[in-house]
Amino acid sequence: MVPEEPAARILMVEDDAVIREATQLTLERHGYDVTTAEDGLEAIESFEKIHPDAVMLDIMLPGLDGISVCRRIRETSTVPIVMVSARGDALDVVLGLEAGADDYVTKPFDTQVLVARLRAVMRRAVADPERPTPATGATVESFGDLELDREALEVRRAGTTVQLTPTELKLLIEFANNPGVVLSRSTLLQRVWDYEWGGDGRLVDVHLQRLRTKIGADRIETVRGFGYKLRA
Secondary structure, eight states, rough: OOOOOOOOEEEEEEEEEEEHHHHHHHHHHTOOOOEESSSHHHHHHHHHOOOSEEEEEEESSSSSOOOHHHHHHTTTTOEEEEEHHHHSOHHHHHHHHTTTTTEEEESOOOHHHHHHHHHHHHHHHHHOOOOOOTOOSSEEEEEEEEEEEEETTTTEETTEEEEHHHHHHHHHHHHSSSSTTOOOOHHHHHHHOOOOOEEEOOHHHHHHHHHHHHHHHTTTTEEETTEEEEOO
């Protein structure tokens, strides 16, 4: 008999007791192992203790706010993070993404949407065996001083390893799969974030900004009115 895989561990950080308890029950019904925290400091302690597979992080928290917690986590980990915004405020969302979050949902949220977002960010954290490889069969590709090692899932710039989050890495791989091809925001949302329709273009813009900072601002070109492309 094949042993069952352990349930994915979710750290949910939410100060509203009603939302916290209801969401925990929903996630547990979907098979997740959920640990909760009520404030930022407790979130950091819980994260270091349980090493979750994903984090659901409210922006507005007592003491240490969610954006600060996200930055602290990103100092040592690339774990998938879904931010939760009470207002859907544009500034809150952008600050959360710039701090290192992979995706976000706004309150009140549909629990099915939340579960889908969590599943998507965790899929991006796992190597994709169906990821296309170059026609040459090489697992290491070079773009100027940038190297993408598909087998090791590593990126190097001028010989130095670049630390990318799973979302940033998948975004770069999508461009590497289509060198010189213009990819629209909607295409990237579908292929990288697994959005089947619609989606927020800010996800693409902010993640591209972070990616450019790490691999070189001129590596990915903006084609106004159409999208982005990787310089061949």
